[in-house]
Amino acid sequence: MSAAEHSPRLPERDAPWMMRTYAGHSTAAASNELYRRNLAKGQTGLSVAFDLPTQTGYDPDDELARGEVGKVGVPIAHRGDMAALMEGIPLGEMNTSMTINATAAWLLALYIVAAEQQGVPQEQLQGTTQNDIIKEFLARGTYAFPPAPSMRLIADTISYTVEHVPKWNPINICSYHLQEAGATPVQEIAYAMSNAIAVLDAARERLGPKADDLMGEVFGRISFFVNAGVRFIEEHAKLRAMAILWEELGRERYGVQDERRLRFRYGVQVNSLGLTEAQPENNVQRIVLETLAVTLGRQARARAIQLPAWNEALGLPRPWDQQWSLRIQQVMAYETDMLEYPDIFAGSKVMDGLVQELLTGAREEMAVVQEHGGAVEAVPYMKAALVDSHRERLRRIESGEQVVVGQNRFAETEPSPLTDDAEGGILVVDPAVEAQQIEAVRRWRAERDRSEVDSALAELARVARSEDPRENLMLPTIAAARAGATTGEWAQTLRDVFGSYRAPTGVGEAAGAPAGDGGLAELREEVAHLQERLGRRPKILVGKPGLDGHSNGAEQIAVRARDAGMDVVYEGIRLTPTQIAASALQEGVHVIGLSILSGSHRELIPAVIEALREAGVQAPVVVGGIIPEQDVAPLKQAGVAAVYTPKDFDITRIVRDIVELVGERSGVGAPA
Amino acid sequence: MIDGAEIGARLRERDLTAAPAALNLLESTTAADREQAAALLREVSPAALGQEVPGHIVGVTGPPGAGKSTLLSALLHTWREQDRTVAMLAVDPSSRRSGGSLLGDRARIDFDPADRGVFIRSTAAGERLGGLAWGTRAAAQALAAAFDVVVIETVGVGQAETDIADVADTVAVIVQPGSGDALQFLKSGIMEIPDVLVVTKADLGQPAISARRDLSAALRSLGSRTTPVVAVSSLPPPSGVDELVVALDEHRANLNLPERRLQARRAGALNDFVNDHGERGLRALGGRTAARTWLTEQYPDLDEAALVRLLEGKMGG
Numbered sequence: 001m002s003a004a005e006h007s008p009r010l011p012e013r014d015a016p017w018m019m020r021t022y023a024g025h026s027t028a029a030a031s032n033e034l035y036r037r038n039l040a041k042g043q044t045g046l047s048v049a050f051d052l053p054t055q056t057g058y059d060p061d062d063e064l065a066r067g068e069v070g071k072v073g074v075p076i077a078h079r080g081d082m083a084a085l086m087e088g089i090p091l092g093e094m095n096t097s098m099t100i101n102a103t104a105a106w107l108l109a110l111y112i113v114a115a116e117q118q119g120v121p122q123e124q125l126q127g128t129t130q131n132d133i134i135k136e137f138l139a140r141g142t143y144a145f146p147p148a149p150s151m152r153l154i155a156d157t158i159s160y161t162v163e164h165v166p167k168w169n170p171i172n173i174c175s176y177h178l179q180e181a182g183a184t185p186v187q188e189i190a191y192a193m194s195n196a197i198a199v200l201d202a203a204r205e206r207l208g209p210k211a212d213d214l215m216g217e218v219f220g221r222i223s224f225f226v227n228a229g230v231r232f233i234e235e236h237a238k239l240r241a242m243a244i245l246w247e248e249l250g251r252e253r254y255g256v257q258d259e260r261r262l263r264f265r266y267g268v269q270v271n272s273l274g275l276t277e278a279q280p281e282n283n284v285q286r287i288v289l290e291t292l293a294v295t296l297g298r299q300a301r302a303r304a305i306q307l308p309a310w311n312e313a314l315g316l317p318r319p320w321d322q323q324w325s326l327r328i329q330q331v332m333a334y335e336t337d338m339l340e341y342p343d344i345f346a347g348s349k350v351m352d353g354l355v356q357e358l359l360t361g362a363r364e365e366m367a368v369v370q371e372h373g374g375a376v377e378a379v380p381y382m383k384a385a386l387v388d389s390h391r392e393r394l395r396r397i398e399s400g401e402q403v404v405v406g407q408n409r410f411a412e413t414e415p416s417p418l419t420d421d422a423e424g425g426i427l428v429v430d431p432a433v434e435a436q437q438i439e440a441v442r443r444w445r446a447e448r449d450r451s452e453v454d455s456a457l458a459e460l461a462r463v464a465r466s467e468d469p470r471e472n473l474m475l476p477t478i479a480a481a482r483a484g485a486t487t488g489e490w491a492q493t494l495r496d497v498f499g500s501y502r503a504p505t506g507v508g509e510a511a512g513a514p515a516g517d518g519g520l521a522e523l524r525e526e527v528a529h530l531q532e533r534l535g536r537r538p539k540i541l542v543g544k545p546g547l548d549g550h551s552n553g554a555e556q557i558a559v560r561a562r563d564a565g566m567d568v569v570y571e572g573i574r575l576t577p578t579q580i581a582a583s584a585l586q587e588g589v590h591v592i593g594l595s596i597l598s599g600s601h602r603e604l605i606p607a608v609i610e611a612l613r614e615a616g617v618q619a620p621v622v623v624g625g626i627i628p629e630q631d632v633a634p635l636k637q638a639g640v641a642a643v644y645t646p647k648d649f650d651i652t653r654i655v656r657d658i659v660e661l662v663g664e665r666s667g668v669g670a671p672a
Numbered sequence: 673m674i675d676g677a678e679i680g681a682r683l684r685e686r687d688l689t690a691a692p693a694a695l696n697l698l699e700s701t702t703a704a705d706r707e708q709a710a711a712l713l714r715e716v717s718p719a720a721l722g723q724e725v726p727g728h729i730v731g732v733t734g735p736p737g738a739g740k741s742t743l744l745s746a747l748l749h750t751w752r753e754q755d756r757t758v759a760m761l762a763v764d765p766s767s768r769r770s771g772g773s774l775l776g777d778r779a780r781i782d783f784d785p786a787d788r789g790v791f792i793r794s795t796a797a798g799e800r801l802g803g804l805a806w807g808t809r810a811a812a813q814a815l816a817a818a819f820d821v822v823v824i825e826t827v828g829v830g831q832a833e834t835d836i837a838d839v840a841d842t843v844a845v846i847v848q849p850g851s852g853d854a855l856q857f858l859k860s861g862i863m864e865i866p867d868v869l870v871v872t873k874a875d876l877g878q879p880a881i882s883a884r885r886d887l888s889a890a891l892r893s894l895g896s897r898t899t900p901v902v903a904v905s906s907l908p909p910p911s912g913v914d915e916l917v918v919a920l921d922e923h924r925a926n927l928n929l930p931e932r933r934l935q936a937r938r939a940g941a942l943n944d945f946v947n948d949h950g951e952r953g954l955r956a957l958g959g960r961t962a963a964r965t966w967l968t969e970q971y972p973d974l975d976e977a978a979l980v981r982l983l984e985g986k987m988g989g
Contacts (some may be wrong), residue, residue: 500782507774524770535700537771537796562772567796571779579785583778586791588696 013340016044016333017295018304020097021322022269024049024074026433028084031074034319035089043326045095046127047306048085049073050107052547052598055142056574057103057491060437063576067603068547069434072316073099077441077486082110083117092120096127097172097267097304102144104131104171105157105474106490109481112165128169128223128267131157134195135174137379137503138386139181141549141573144491147376149464149498153473154199155206160474162217171199172225172267175242179227180273181552182390185238185358188227190365191375191382193245196222198375200254208469219250220261223303228293229271230286235293236345237354239266239300241362244355267304268294277313277646279406279413280425284310288328295332297351299343305329313646314419315426315628316599383506387555394556398518398650407649424628429599441486448484456483457493464497505551505572507558518652520563523659527565530663534590538662541589541619543571543580545608548598553624557593560651564659577604581611589619590662596625606638620665622658624648641665676708680715683818688757691791694814699795699807710977713810716817717975724933727759727816728924731836733826734846735853739872741780742906743846744825746913748783748790754917756820757789761812763805763826764796771798777825791819797826804835809940810976812839837864838939841932842923844868844916847887849879858890865896867923874905874912930972938967941979948980949987956987 021038024031035046050073053065059077060069069075076082086094091114100107108129112122133150136143143150154171161170175183175192183191203218204211224242228235243264250256270290275283287307294302307325309317333339345351372378396402403409419425460476480490531537542558544551551573558570569587571580584592592612596604605623612621620641627635632643641661644654674697682690697709718724734740744760751758762777773796783790795805808824816822826836837843845866847854857863869887874880884903891899900919904912942963946954957963963983970982 502779505776505779507776520770528771533702535702535705536696558774562774563770565770565772567773567775569775569778569794576785582785585692586793587775587778588692588699588793 008342009340010342014298016339017302017329018045018095018267019043019326019329019333020045020047020267020304020306021326022047022049022099022306022308023322024051024085025072025316025427026070026074026429027437028074028076028081032085032087032089035085037319038322038326039089041323041326042330045097045304046089047097048099050098050100051075052142052549054107054487055100055103056547057106057144057487057495058547059441059486059488060434061441062488064547064574065434066546066607067434067600068598069437070429071599072548075437076107076110077437077488078444078484079110079113079117079481080444080484082107082114086111086114086118090120091115091118092124094126095304097130097306098127099130101130101133101136101140101142102150103487103491104129105153105477106481106487108157108161108165108168108170109474109478112478113481122165124167125165126167128172129157130174130225131171132174132195132199132225134198134375134379135177136549138191138383139177141503141551142547143501143503143549145494145498146501147379149494151198151202151376152206155202156473158199158203158218158221159207159210159214160472162214162221166217169221169223172223173199174225176225176227176269178386179229179271180550181386182273182393183386184389185234186361186365187382187385187389189238189242189245189358189362190369192224192226192242193249193362194366194369194375194378196224196246197249197253201374204254206469215254216256216258216261219254219256220258224264224266226266226268226294226302227271228268228290230274230289232289232293232296233350234354234358235290236297236300237351238358239264239294240297240345240351240355241358242266243300244359245362264300265303266294267306268302269306269308270294272308272312274404275308275310275313276404276407278411279416280311280314281416281418282406283308283313284324284328287325288332291328291332295338297343297345298341299345311419311425313626314424315626316429318425318427321425321427380504380506383504387506387559390552391556391559394649394651395518398652404649407647422630424630426628428628431602434603444484445486452483453480453485453489456480456485457489460490460493461497464494502572505555505570507555507562507568507570518650519656520652523652523656524565526656526659530659531565533663534666536588537565537567538591538659539567539569539587539589540591540593540658541569541571541580541584541587542593542595543575543583544573544595545575545577545580545604546596546598546600547574548596548600549573550597551595553597554593554595556651557595557624557654560655561593561658564652564655566655566659577608577611580608581615581617584612584617584619585615590666591619591658592617592621593658594621594623596623596627599626601625601627601635602631605635605640609639618665620661622661624654674705674708676711677715680712680814680817683712683814684716684721686818688788688791688818691759691793691815691818695793695807695811698810698814699805701806709807709810712814713975713977716814717973718930718933719973719975721817724929725813725816727819727822728920729812729816729822729824729839729841730920731824731826731840731843732846733828733836733843734870735848735851736827738846738848738851739906740825740827740846741777743870743872743904743913744823745780745782746904746906746910747823747917748781750913750917751821752787752789755789757818758821758823759791759815759819760793760823760825761808761815762792762794763808763824764794765827773798791815804839809835809839809936809943835943838943839936841927841929842867842920844870844920846870846872847883848872849876849883855883855886855890858887858894865891865894865899867899868916868919869899869901870916871901871903872906874903880905934972937974937976938964938970938979941976941983942967944976944980945983949984953987957983 052068058065158170161168173196175188246264247262250262309321369378463471562568622642624644775794871884902916
């Protein structure tokens with residue numbers, strides 16, 4: 001036996017994972033400049049953040065795009081924008097991940113056309129389109145079409161890429177957003193795997209007779225996008241459990257034999273839900289520990305990592321904030337010794353025990369989803385379960401059972417030098433960007449050959465209506481991209497054929513809070529007294545203006561207000577100011593609660609208040625979300641009664657404030 | 673102070689913008705508001721109008737998941753195309769220990785928020801018996817003075833929709849293929865025969881055809897040869913919605929409206945009386961049947977509030 005065989009080390013140090021930064025804002029040109037700088041700093045792949053209009057299929061000049069253009073990502077309205085975004089970046093060598101779902105087929109087509117213009121054939125392209133619609137219905141909210149045609153779009157991109165863009169990952173099944181929506185590790189595993197089954201089944205059906213030959217290939221191209229929270233030991237076990245289930249699924253359900261294709265491949269963005277607004281510097285420690293969950297054990301190590309920035313609960317991160325996160329990855333990969341060893345958890349009883357526990361739980365939950373008829377049919381069930389888990393998580397934080405350092409414990413702090421600049425330590429997108437983009441897309445439309453676009457869109461509509469499984473939507477989509485169609489035109493063509501859709505909200509089914517919970521009983525009495533004086537049960541309208549689909553906060557406020565005894569009109573996501581005003585008026589609500597996380601509050605909240613005034617609604621407005629400190633005063637000046645941010649973690653207290661506000665404003669406040 | 677008579681007069685003049693204020697008043701339980709609500713209702717009473725309020729009050733009921741919201745969206749669309757104004761009262765059955773409720777129906781109905789010809793109001797039934805919320809019956813009567821169609825939507829099949837049959841001119845029960853509930857309830861007599869039966873999800877093909885056939889057969893065996901059974905599909909291409917609108921209109925056209933509304937007022941008054949005074953109050957009147965008979969002997973143009981006062985006088989005397 002040689003010495004090498006006794007060595008606890010690998011014969012050769014592992015190559016580091018791919019390092020990315022989720023980035024993009026303002027315009028294609030500004031984002032291109034940011035990408036080039038990031039690559040020069042040692043980033044090894046790209047991760048494109050698109051703005052919400054691009055993600056949901058609207059052009060910058062659409063009514064729904066108001067306030068959202070260039071905010072949480074880059075606006076891409078046509079092939080010209082994509083070419084500008086990728087200018088000077090060799091697409092034949094780059095590995096590009098795109099966080100794009102409802103409109104994934106379209107953005108992939110634009111990417112293929114941009115590569116063509118660089119002289120790079122599609123066979124060489126490497127990267128990933130997120131393209132996971134079920135989690136959009138469950139957690140993220142940027143869907144565009146009903147479930148069935150959405151699944152068809154996914155199946156079509158899979159079957160197209162497997163044959164023509166063989167190095168592309170056509171879908172990244174996301175468990176990430178489930179954890180952000182409150183999923184427990186068991187739910188995260190079970191719902192992601194159930195989702196994968198729905199996608200693979202849809203692809204198999206779409207491939208028809210070709211499935212026998214191509215299913216192994218398809219299975220091998222499916223990757224995952226996971227989350228990792230700060231309980232990093234259990235989080236690592238979760239990934240090992242997912243790898244086991246994935247291999248099992250490949251062998252048993254899809255008959256895959258090839259070991260290489262059975263491997264569980266995942267990219268990761270670590271947890272943002274647990275990042276705090278209070279003492280935000282502590283988020284750096286959290287991010288480091290969460291990264292350990294996906295790097296420490298070689299058997300379930302991430303292929304690609306992107307880290308959030310320390311200030312995400314405050315607003316949009318600046319390039320410097322993102323650089324800090326990139327450097328965390330680089331220190332781990334290049335300075336520590338973690339890449340020098342085989343799997344350090346091999347043989348650990350604790351790790352194996354945790355994995356078994358999670359496997360058992362996940363299998364049970366997967367069976368429940370299958371009983372509901374699979375992941376697509378089970379969306380309402382899963383959504384309600386997530387709302388429930390999140391409610392439980394918040395209850396534990398409110399009660400102090402779950403410690404959050406700097407927030408519900410050790411809250412004393414010195415003033416932070418990190419946030420004392422003029423903008424409060426975040427990136428603020430120039431509001432002029434929206435007007436520029438509107439002007440630019442109108443110019444683009446005026447300058448192209450209209451008849452070519454019209455015939456390409458007519459062909460797209462024809463294929464969308466076709467029931468022939470051999471008609472793949474990718475072909476007319478690529479043709480429309482070449483012809484110069486816009487994101488809004490592509491999506492509207494499909495909306496006209498497929499219809500539009502509203503996902504279930506999950507709040508109606510959510511269980512009530514246990515009695516005597518965190519002052520809720522007292523609050524119910526207050527509500528009952530207020531009801532007597534008002535003559536009606538206090539009624540609140542809760543909704544989200546704009547395109548932002550992150551509905552956790554709004555849902556939790558709605559459920560808690562109900563548990564406090566209020567009548568809650570919950571309208572969900574993607575509301576226009578007109579819609580909110582009409583609902584407030586017709587429903588006779590006493591107060592209106594709006595939630596925005598996308599940074600578009602500066603434009604949208606005053607617009608809603610204006611619409612309410614025009615409708616003659618006098619009910620006060622409260623706002624919650626990621627609202628930077630310096631925006632609070634202008635919002636109040638515009639007529640907002642109260643602003644709540646992530647540091648207001650006690651939801652019962654927020655609801656109590658709202659109840660008091662109703663009492664004061666309707667002139668029937670509690671006697672002094 | 674809200675002026676009930678003024679709001680009532682605006683409704684009578686078919687001013688749709690009076691609807692939100694009318695509802696705020698009619699839902700209120702304070703003594704002052706109830707007085708104004710009575711004044712409002714007097715303005716739209718048959719005595720004041722010289723006829724029954726002209727709007728068509730349509731009750732729509734069915735179990736959760738039967739496709740009510742999608743169907744209502746399609747109905748709303750068709751009515752608006754015909755230039756008919758529509759008010760919709762969505763009654764949510766949720767009742768919690770906290771008393772609070774989540775009213776999500778509005779989000780599920782697809783309509784143009786800028787359209788002034790549509791009014792939607794959600795209310796919680798709370799712990800009230802009979803399936804309707806406090807004030808819904810009065811609201812339907814008041815809104816029918818201004819809107820062409822007033823829809824009352826409730827959840828349930830069989831047991832809970834007694835109130836809706838009392839207040840609506842036309843009751844449509846929604847069933848989805850394969851559920852079988854409606855069929856069982858019809859046969860066992862738990863469910864009164866609705867005016868129109870709607871089978872949703874006609875796009876399912878055979879199951880929808882079978883459901884429609886079984887319901888028609890059950891209706892015939894119960895001696896009802898005229899109750900229409902309409903199959904609808906809201907998926908593109910939609911089908912059956914125009915026929916449903918015709919079926920609802922035909923039922924209303926063949927109705928003895930004054931008679932139905934009179935019965936509605938008497939049933940409503942008795943219902944309110946029982947809600948306020950319970951079974952004991954009812955016993956003081958000699959039981960439900962005796963009370964009903966006694967009500968049929970009162971003047972036909974009395975409004976509900978007057979009838980309740982009469983019943984209370986009889987109980988006291």
